[in-house]
Amino acid sequence: MRGPSLAVKGGILLAVVFAALKFVLPLFTAPLPMSLIWLYLFLATIGIVVYGTLSAESTEALLGPVFRFLSGEGIGGMAKSARLAVLALVPLLVGWQTYSGLVPSSQPPAENRTIHPAPPGEFVGLSNPVPNTPENVMQGRGFYSAFCSPCHGAKFNGNGAASDGFNPPPANFSDPGTIAMLQESYLFWRIKKGGVGLSVEGHPWKSAMPRWEVELSDDMIWKIIMAEYAGAGQKPRTWE
Numbered sequence: 001m002r003g004p005s006l007a008v009k010g011g012i013l014l015a016v017v018f019a020a021l022k023f024v025l026p027l028f029t030a031p032l033p034m035s036l037i038w039l040y041l042f043l044a045t046i047g048i049v050v051y052g053t054l055s056a057e058s059t060e061a062l063l064g065p066v067f068r069f070l071s072g073e074g075i076g077g078m079a080k081s082a083r084l085a086v087l088a089l090v091p092l093l094v095g096w097q098t099y100s101g102l103v104p105s106s107q108p109p110a111e112n113r114t115i116h117p118a119p120p121g122e123f124v125g126l127s128n129p130v131p132n133t134p135e136n137v138m139q140g141r142g143f144y145s146a147f148c149s150p151c152h153g154a155k156f157n158g159n160g161a162a163s164d165g166f167n168p169p170p171a172n173f174s175d176p177g178t179i180a181m182l183q184e185s186y187l188f189w190r191i192k193k194g195g196v197g198l199s200v201e202g203h204p205w206k207s208a209m210p211r212w213e214v215e216l217s218d219d220m221i222w223k224i225i226m227a228e229y230a231g232a233g234q235k236p237r238t239w240e
Ligand code: HEC
Pocket: 115, 116, 144, 147, 148, 149, 150, 151, 152, 162, 166, 168, 169, 170, 171, 177, 178, 179, 187, 190, 191, 194, 195, 207, 208, 209, 210, 212, 224, 225, 228
């Protein structure tokens, strides 16, 4: 046994160990986490190196091809290009790994909380006292553009200019999971009290939704609610 065979055998062994842990084992039991697979591969590598360096001859058989490949001495055309590709790819891969580890994700982490907790009793079952006329909706639309669209978006889709910075993101009113499944009285509560007014089941919930009772009259809020449903093409939920 001589030549590159020991190095190649070592490579094949690692590939077999990886395939067995990653693809064969899950057929019988729960899949292993990647970190554990890496640990086993690391141990297998140590085993191969210990075995391969038992004698000077086997050391050369194991490490010789690796050193020749890295130094580029006495290797042919195909191997030369492969060597260049490896030397270029490794720094790129390390750079990409570091970058993707550091770049902040825009995906909000899953949190175990109630998205629509029950409103306090005083807000249950209120109905909109403002008549649903085109003028009132227009006015509400104006208030919405001024106060709400920077976060909830001019198109009511949660895509306002300031929306990117918030987690949880501003609600997307055109999504059937938000205002379409809520009653007007619920919206009135959420708009009036904002993120700070959320009840305990709604936590942990670092909501940026402002508490609008500080700035807007009830009348304005009811008009905004009408405009929100009209603009998002949704209807409030009602209990017949
Ligand atoms: C600073 C950004 C910001 C502004 C401005 C803002 N909101 Fe929000 N809003 C949020 C965020 C973030 C959420 C999601 C977290 C939450 O539900 O509290 C939210 C949630 C809501 C919800 C709850 C939706 C649901 O499905 O439970 C309503 C209703 C709402 N906003 C209405 C308004 C109205 C009306 C205005 C304007 C008067 C407004 N918001 C202005 C950030 C904002």
